[in-house]
Amino acid sequence: MDIMQVKQLSFVHNEKKRWLKRPEIFQLGPVDLSVKRGETIAIIGENRSGKSLLAKLLVGAVPADAGEIEINAHKYVAKYQSKDSQQKRTHDIRMILQHSSESMNPAVPVGKILDEPLRLNTDLSEAERKPIIEDMLVKVGLLREHYYFYRHMLSDGQQQRVALARAIVLKPKVLVADEPFAALDPSIRSQTVNLILELQKELGLAFIFISHNLGIVRHIADRIIVMENGEIVEEGKTETLFRWPQHSRTKKLVSAYQSLVPQHTIR
């Protein structure tokens, strides 16, 4: 059953020629996408192909020019960034930004960072919010005491976990992540991957992520979307894409990946 359907999402970044600015045109879309419950979708492509922009459009960080996003029977018109409809969207779809250390405010402790989405989006009182936050900390593998920690006291992996906790504290249906594993060391990366897989199983989260690491993509993605120049050029199941790539961009990516994989494991 589809938990999210995206219809005709499009974005044209056309800066009108104002005095002192040169016009830039970048067109994304129109994009059609459907996501099932508990599914993992990976978005791959070259830099500047529109992957991060698509992620931001889905979440509502950037208002689109046209299109509709339907999540869990709530319809969102992608053009609007108005307060009301955005509120509802935060309960359905959340995002993890690329650099986890940048996405934490250095002067605010972890507890307050996690408190913010709850404070702004629910009607719970302070006393009701604290146990939810502490539960969430334990769920992502931190300790209750981390409630009082500041950003500089946490390691990379822990910061990533805080970003994850912040995203799922509102119990969304879809989680979007922009290169969540790029800045992590291999051992921390494995831990984070395992954590996300667990959370997916437990909460039924659909997970959409952007990555350059095709090894991880092949391992955890159910479907893959290949983007180039603002358009989805190919889409399909992971194994199908890796073994029989159709579009030239996909072929380039897959062959680059295959050239690195040790010969004896090429299937």
Next chain:
Amino acid sequence: MPQFSLYEEEFHPSPWQRTWAAFRSSHIAMVGLVMLGCFVFFALFAPIITPYDATEQNIDGLLIPPSWTANGVISHLFGTDALGRDLFTRIIYGCRITLGTAFITVVLAMLVGVSLGTFAGMLRGVRSSIANHLLDALMAIPTLLIAIIIVAILGAGLLNSMWAITLALIPQFVHHTRSFVRAEMKKDYIVASKLDGANRWQLFVHSILPNMIETLVVQGTLALSIAVIDISALGFLNLGAQSPLPELGVILADGLDAAYLAPWNVAVPGTAIFLMVLSINIVGDGLRSALRKRVSH
């Protein structure tokens, strides 16, 4: 630290505590802080610690030298001036007036400047530029000149000089705040807060302000030293505080008449102004380095 150990009592400082620790490690900054603390103490408790009244004239004791010279008496610690007023009392009250008015001017300038700057920083385009450069014209004119103009229009007095200096200090705050807020708005954690659903006011109070407070304190301290110098200068020129109000600049001006006969009338208030400005500058500098040290870690 990656693993929380239950057996060691570790100290988890907040960012401000870390700045304080970095500040404390500089001995010069601590000395400056102690000096500033003395001045603040004088300013707050002036009526309690002074032996005489500030304007009480003692006809019998004109131009008594300070107590450490041969002819001085201990009852007048710093001696008296040409009208027989006790210099020690006047200096203490002078600290109160100078530091107090300087503090009020800075607080006022900060309030107006930070609001304008935040307003300019969170908007875009032409509105932002207007707010930013609204008071730039004032930056081109030295504060003394602005004060003279205002005095010419409104008349001399401490209150008018305060207005002048407040106006002169606002543009700096506007510029600094605006560039700070602008830089912060681009940061990822602000985007994350926006995604959480925060409106602009909530963004400012919960996300930007905690980061801004430290830079504001540093800037405020430096503005304070400018304000102190300006108020004393205006008092000296008789454009600000008027005699017999015991403001440090006024005391200096009064002492000029008898400068050759009684040099302590000029030296003591001059030294007081010097030490006040020095301590403020040292503290401001120490805060700035402490802040830089913390941020660079």
Next chain:
Amino acid sequence: MPMLDIKNLTLEMGSGDNTIKALDKVNLSVSSGEIRALVGESGSGKSLIVSAICGALPGQWHLTADRMSWNGENLLGMSVYQRREVMRREIAVVFQNPQASLDPSSTLGEQLAESIPEEFVEGSWFWQRAQHRKKIAISTVHKVGIKHHKHYLSAYPHQIPADIGQKFMIAMALVSQPKLLIADDPTRGMEPTTKAQILKLFTRLNQTKSLSILFVSHDLLAIASMAHSMTVLYAGQTVESGKMKHIKKRPLHPYTQALLDSAPSFRKDLPPKSHLPTLGGSIPTLQHLPIGCRLGPRCPRAQRACVQKPAVRRIHDHSYSCHYPLHVEKQ
């Protein structure tokens, strides 16, 4: 005889009770014509080793080593001038972010022409020399695979894409015709196509010019495809070192095994969306380094003996330091 030979390198800061040993008896050697990978996560000290080789350590570190020699000559015993000569002519370094290593205010061509050593430029008049410099610059840039040299050599660093940038950095490193190229995580954050191009370039340079390469990274997939031998570093200690194919087939140290496990492409039997085998815990910070074997708190095979630092043992070319290695029967 290895070109670069480092034995028991120790890097300490502080003194007495609170010495911090960032590097603890590290062994590393690079033979001529081989690509050696230095593998380690953040906090393992690999960037410190690169700084130590280049002689660019910050002042507060104390360096001690049993042996740190280049082509037989002791690096530590050389004068500053000799050390600089070695760095200038025989070793070259390529860093992570190409944009950050280039001067933003001059074009690529100018920077490249400027860095060509005097000895290679022929000509007696200054315009002849300038022309020859340009020629060398163009030929070097062709060697690394940048085709439209006219366009790129007159561009500024902020105008070029990342892959051209990194290739250009390699070109800058090659002009001095070094014998050893140290690459400090050059492919970090790159997309797959660019990464493959850069790695192919390294392999080609190694084969055609028999350039030795010290490739520092934690990207095991990239390393496995091109390195001949590998040294694994954890929190400042060498845990395993040997030929790539031996280590891939039979990693002896639990940490190496964990690293290989973290890249799912190495095993064909992992069901999709299954949990990756992983070591619990995280990398210790400099202030909280464990005693003895530093992997101790995280290692699934750790026992009491692991509070003693294990000695280095060898099986043929494959050396490891572990009390309870994998695949080796203990008597």
